[in-house]
Amino acid sequence: MPQLDPTSFSPQLFWLAIAFILLYLLMSRLVLPRVGKVLGQREERIQGNLEKAVKLKAEAEEVLAAYQKSIADARAEAHSALNQAAAEIAAATAAREADFARKLAEQTAVAESRIKVSKTQALADIRTVAGDLAAAMTSKLTGVTVNGSDAGGAVEAVLKERA
């Protein structure tokens, strides 16, 4: 077995030491720092992009919140405007109704007083007419002339009796 030939040991050990030390120096000084730098840059870039994405997301959320707030504000404003308009309309209606009711009541009162006046007028007239009628009827039937005021007194007395 050539592996057990001791004369091959020393040259292999010597060249192994040379080769491995050379490899170690090349890797540690030249190769691995470069690979590490590339990986580090990528890591940084990904991290930066992630941070940017997070920031953009926060911004978008802010914009969304502002938008939602403005919509809510507009809705509330519209609501209050509606309410105000409704209240104004209701107040105006109520005022008009009250006005109308007041006018109606006034007119009713005027009409009623006019009716009362005409009624009393009519009642008074009725007495005179009744007195005149009674005097005329008496003179026609009996030939006795009764003056108006006597006839009126008689009618008044009868009315009092009947009442």
Added chain:
Amino acid sequence: MAAEHHSPLEQFRVEHIGGNLSLGGYDISFNNSALWMLIAVAAITVFMLVGIRKQAVVPGRWQALVEFLYDFVANMLKENVGNEGRKYFPWVFSIFMFVLFCNLFGLLPNSFTVTSHIIVTFALALMVFIIVTAIGFIRHGLHFLSFFVPKGAPAWLLPLMIPIEIISYFIRPMSLSVRLFANMVAGHVMLVVLGSFVLPLGLAGAYISGIVPVAAITAIIGLEFLIACLQAYVFTILTCIYLNDAVHMNH
């Protein structure tokens, strides 16, 4: 000699390239093993540097593979050792890539499998063992020795437990190196043995019968690619586990 040349173990022969070199009385001649070690180092460096050259934010396929390997080892280290393991990352990454590329290059035709030599895997495992032990002593001082005293064990069992703990600690480089070495050797031997069946079987039968070992080789070479990656992973994750023991001292 001809028969010996077709031995399944012939592929593991270390052959000098160029003249003999020596250092302090030791032979350090360049050979095929050293050549494939350097090819692996060069290939890893080129593979990584070319893959990452665009430094694209959205990686292409090659860059994604480079980043995958980086993340793979980094996560392995983080899951096993935590954030204290970060400073050992270049070392662990070098181990992973070196074992992975040596294993994979060993599957190329006419190549040499560096990790099929016990001296190489043992040297790597011993490096892990020594560095991890040093980290343990540097971080915890002599208190690191309490690692060998199992927590919660009854006192009368300690004379038995402590030697077991010490032996199991010192056996780590053996198991680490033999696991990788044996897996590599077994796979390559099996491939060559199966390959040696193709011609005799094809000549003995009606040529068709030679297909059977070819099909087996096809299946097993797929398995060998899996094992090459898996053993690199196992070697690295065990390194991470040992590192965790040294850094946190929790059994």
